[in-house]
Amino acid sequence: MNKIWWKILGSVLVIYTAIAGLLLGVPRLPILNESIRNLYFHVPMWFAMIVLFSISVFYSIKSLSTKSEADDIKAVESVNAGIIFGLLGLVTGAVWAKYTWGQFWSFDPKQNFAAISVLLYFAYLILRNAIDEEQKRAKISAIYNIFAFPMMVVLLFVLPRLKDSLHPGNGGNPGFNSYDLDSRMRMVFYPACLGWILIGYWVYTIRFRLRSIENKQQNN
Amino acid sequence: MQLAKEVKYLIHKEVLLEWRSKYTINGVLLYVVSTIFTCYLSFVSLSDKLAWNALFWVIMLFASINGVSKSFLQETKGQQLYSYILASPSAVLISKTVYNILLMLVLTTIALGFYTLVFDTFTPPDLLLYYVAVVIGSISFSTVFTMVSAIASKAGNGGMLMAILSFPIIIPVLILLIKLAKNAVDGLPWENSYDEIGMLLVVNVLTVATSLLLFPYLWRD
Numbered sequence: 001m002n003k004i005w006w007k008i009l010g011s012v013l014v015i016y017t018a019i020a021g022l023l024l025g026v027p028r029l030p031i032l033n034e035s036i037r038n039l040y041f042h043v044p045m046w047f048a049m050i051v052l053f054s055i056s057v058f059y060s061i062k063s064l065s066t067k068s069e070a071d072d073i074k075a076v077e078s079v080n081a082g083i084i085f086g087l088l089g090l091v092t093g094a095v096w097a098k099y100t101w102g103q104f105w106s107f108d109p110k111q112n113f114a115a116i117s118v119l120l121y122f123a124y125l126i127l128r129n130a131i132d133e134e135q136k137r138a139k140i141s142a143i144y145n146i147f148a149f150p151m152m153v154v155l156l157f158v159l160p161r162l163k164d165s166l167h168p169g170n171g172g173n174p175g176f177n178s179y180d181l182d183s184r185m186r187m188v189f190y191p192a193c194l195g196w197i198l199i200g201y202w203v204y205t206i207r208f209r210l211r212s213i214e215n216k217q218q219n220n
Numbered sequence: 221m222q223l224a225k226e227v228k229y230l231i232h233k234e235v236l237l238e239w240r241s242k243y244t245i246n247g248v249l250l251y252v253v254s255t256i257f258t259c260y261l262s263f264v265s266l267s268d269k270l271a272w273n274a275l276f277w278v279i280m281l282f283a284s285i286n287g288v289s290k291s292f293l294q295e296t297k298g299q300q301l302y303s304y305i306l307a308s309p310s311a312v313l314i315s316k317t318v319y320n321i322l323l324m325l326v327l328t329t330i331a332l333g334f335y336t337l338v339f340d341t342f343t344p345p346d347l348l349l350y351y352v353a354v355v356i357g358s359i360s361f362s363t364v365f366t367m368v369s370a371i372a373s374k375a376g377n378g379g380m381l382m383a384i385l386s387f388p389i390i391i392p393v394l395i396l397l398i399k400l401a402k403n404a405v406d407g408l409p410w411e412n413s414y415d416e417i418g419m420l421l422v423v424n425v426l427t428v429a430t431s432l433l434l435f436p437y438l439w440r441d
Contacts, residue, residue: 064437113392120388127385131375136441140375143434144385147367150426151389159392162399162415 007202013195020188027185031100038096039185040192045089046114047193048200050156052082053121055204057149060142072138073211075145076128079121081204085196086118101166110167113155120148120155223314226307230315238323245323248287252331255279260338272342273405276335277398280328280357281390287327288320288365289382292373309436317366317428324358345407353401356420360393363424367431374438396420 021040029036056078063071093111094104105111127144131137160167238244259275266272292300303312332354336343344350365386372382400416 116388116391123384123388127371127375127381130381136374139437140371143438144371146434147371147430148389150430151392151423154392154423154426158419159395162396162419 006198010195010198010202013191014199017188017192017195021192024188025184035096035099036185038092040188042089042092042096043189044193044196045085045092046156048196049082049085049089051197052078052085052200052204053149053152055201056082057146060145063138063142064146067135067138069134069138069215070212072142073215074208075142076125077207077211078204079124079145081200081207083118083121083125084203085200086114086121090114090118106166108166110160113159117152117155120152124148223308223311226311227315227318230303230307230311231319234315234319235322238319244287244290245326248283248323248327249330251286252279252283252327253334255282256331256335256338269342269344269405270402272339273344273401274398276332276342277357277394277401280331280354281361281394283327283331284324284358284361284365285383285386287323288362289369289372289379291316291320291366292369293379293382295373304439309439310432312439313366313370313431313435316370317363317431320362320366321359324362325355328354328358344401344405346404349404349410349413350401352417353397353404356400356417356424357397360397360420360424360427361390363427363431364390364393367427367435370435370438374441393420393423396423 017040021037026034026036056075059071059075059078063075090111093114097106097108097111098104101108124141124145128137128141131140256279259279263271263275307315329351332351368386368389369382372385375381396416396419400413400420403413403416
C-alpha cells in the first residue's frame, strides 16, 4: 500500500481535474472566455516535462560517476516520457492559440522556444542511436544531456522574458497568476499540476521497468 | 601554473599547425566569401537592412560550424591519444577554445569587412556596437561548438551529428546576437543593448563552466 499510494493519488487528482476543470466555474474574461480552462490541461504538461527532464539530468550525472546501466536507462526513459509531455504541451497550446490568437502556430517566441527545446531532446535521442557501443553511448549521451540542460532552462525561462510575446504572462499580457487566477481556479490548477507530475513519473517508472526486463532477456 | 604553461604550449601548437597548412582559415574564408557572393546574387532586390543582418548571422553560423568542427573531428585517434598523454583535459579544451576564438575573430572580422564592402546599403550606423556583437558572437560560437564537436567526434559520426547537436543549443545564442546586432543597425543608444550583452556573457560563462566540468569524462576513453 505504501508503494502505490502516490499512483492512486495521481490518478484521482487527474480524474478530479478533468471533471472539475470542465464543470466548475471560471472567471469571465474577454477573448479568453471558456478557453481559460485550458490552463488546467496545458500548463501541467510543461511542469511534468520539466520534472522528467530534471530527473533525466540527475541520473545522467549519476551515471557518469557510477557507470551503471540502470542509471543510463533511467536517464533515457525519463527523456522519452518527458518528450511525450512536451509534445502534448505544444499541441494543447496550439489548439488554444487557434481559438484565441487565430491560428495554430503564429511563431510566437514562447511557441518557438518550446519547440526548440523539444528538438534538443530529439537530438539527444538521435545521438544515442548513432553510437552502438553501450558504455560509450551511456557516457557521451549523459555528457550531452548535462550540457544541453542549462540551454533548455535559458530557452524556456529566460529568453521569452526578453521578447514580446502574446503568451499570457509575457509582454504586458496578464498572466494567469496575477489577478484572474481566483480561488476557484486554484482549487483545480494546483491539484492538476501535482496529478500530472505524478502520472508522468509513473509513466517513466513503467518504461524503465519494461526496458530493464527487455535488456535482461537479451542478455540471457 | 602547470595548466597555463600547457595551454600556452598547446595554443602555440595549434597556431603553428594551422600556419603551416593554412587549410582551415583559407578554406572557411573562401566558404564565407563565396556564400556572401551567392547571397548577394540571389537577393539583389532585397533592400531591407534587417533581412541583411539576419542573413549575415546565418552565414556566420554555417561558417563557424564548418571552421570550429575541424578542431576535434580532424584529429586522428593517434593524435588525440598523444595529447591525452601529454596534457590535462582542461588544458586541451581551453587551448582548443581559445584557438577557435582567435580563428573566428579573424574570420568574422574579414567577413564583416567584405559584407559592408559588397552591400554598401547595409553598413550599420553604429559600427562599433556591431563589431562588439561580432566579437561576442565569435566567442559564443567557439565555446559552444568546441564542446559539441568534441562530443560529435567521440560519437564517431562526423558532420551530420555535429549539425543536429549544435543547432538547438546555438539557437538561443543566435537569437540574442541578432537582437543585439539589430540594435546596432537601428542605431539605438548603447543602454538598450546591455541586457543582451549581459545575457550573452552569462550564457558563455555557463557553457565554459559546464564544458570544463564535463570534458574530462568525455576525453577519457
